[in-house]
Amino acid sequence: MEERLNKVRSAAADKEWLQFQLDNADADLRDAIREALEAGIRAEDLVGAAELTLEQIRRIGRSE
Incomplete structure (x- = not known):
């Protein structure tokens, strides 16, 4: 027993x-997406690399 x-x-x-x-990996991914968007990379170009939908990426970009 x-x-x-x-x-x-x-x-x-x-x-x-x-x-x-997993929580840390999610936070790292969100940070990387925000940084990429701030650097001028289009959300559409992140879809494949991030394995997320365009709306998910845009939502991350709007959040802080």
């Missing part, structure tokens, strides 16, 4: 760590 509890605890910790990494 203890082994199974440890496995659950480990999986929960892994999930928490991966969520933290």
Whole structure:
């Protein structure tokens, strides 16, 4: 029983760590998109690289 509890605890910790990494990656992507837009790159040109829709990129560009 203890082994199974440890496995659950480990999986929960892994999930928490991966969520933290994902949140940081999302923030980095938003920052990079804002910087690219501020540098004059068109939102349409970021769609493929960012793997987001044009509306998502525009929404990121409008947010701070």
